[in-house]
Amino acid sequence: MKGVVIIPTYDERENIVSRSGGRRDPSRYGIIDAVHENLPQADVLIIDDASPDGTAEVVKKKMRNDSRLHLLERESKLGLGTAYILGFGWALERGYDYAFEMDADFSHDPNDLPRFVAELKKGxxxxxxxxxxxxxxxxxxxxxxxxxxxxxxxxxxxxxxxxIKDMTAGFKCYRTEVFRHIDLSGIHTDGYGFQIEVDFRVWSAGFRVREIPITFRDRRIGVSKLNHQIIWQALFLVPKLRFWR
Ligand SMILES: Nc1nc2c(ncn2[C@@H]2O[C@H](COP(=O)(O)OP(=O)(O)OP(=O)(O)O)[C@@H](O)[C@H]2O)c(=O)[nH]1
Ligand SMILES: [Mg+2]
Known part of the structure; x- marks a missing residue:
């Protein structure tokens, strides 16, 4: 099975690629290397929204000697939801069997990655x-x-x-086939709402959804992008989905 780990980034330069001493000091280790340590066969797709800190530049530099690394650049900060929808389409077009959603900030432990794939293999x-x-x-x-x-x-x-016990979770692995059966272009939510809406659509379409336990940690470095608009959007989305059902 061929997979891709999709990581949207906005100002994640310090988290994305390893800096000198990264092998010994975990705080200098980059998420891309950490993913590949756990899933050596998988590709990584970074979707960067013109991060002012130059995240895309450090990724491009790393791409020169890593063919498993890919980058999509957008012109401005367009949100997590549209970034993932772009990534899902990209993965489907290129024939990947599975695609991950993962944050760049080490809230999601890269050591957990193989357990997701094992569940996918179980059906x-x-x-x-x-x-x-x-x-x-x-x-x-x-x-x-x-x-x-x-x-x-x-x-x-x-x-x-x-x-589903954790509907706002952002550490997920999809069989890409699922993307053919849910209307991705009809999803306009962001952040928490996006996660709730995609889970809801996948479950309503009759697919097998499985939850596995993870330990979530606060972001390692950098600033949070959570805002009130994201919370309000999720609040109004839930009754809408219920009505739709
Ligand atoms: N491309 C892109 N990535 C984004 C955008 N907003 C957030 N991200 C990335 O999406 C992932 C999750 O965002 P976070 O800011 O960590 O959101 P959070 O985990 O709810 O909050 P904190 O960890 O407290 O910041 C991170 O890798 C971010 O860099 C965006 O507008 N565009
Ligand atoms: Mg985070």
């Missing part, structure tokens, strides 16, 4: 790295953020009726 169509199934956890998050995530997930689960 799952979407594997979600879940903080809210037995064995899953969140560490280092401030209490406010923890509560927001907890209640957002209860709301999303009961509101949409989808039996």
């Amino acid at each position: 799952a169509d979407l594997v979600i790295g879940s903080r809210y199934v037995s064995g899953g956890a969140v560490v280092d998050w401030p209490p406010k953020r923890m509560l927001l995530s907890h209640y957002a997930n209860i709301y999303a689960r009961f509101g949409t009726g989808a039996p």
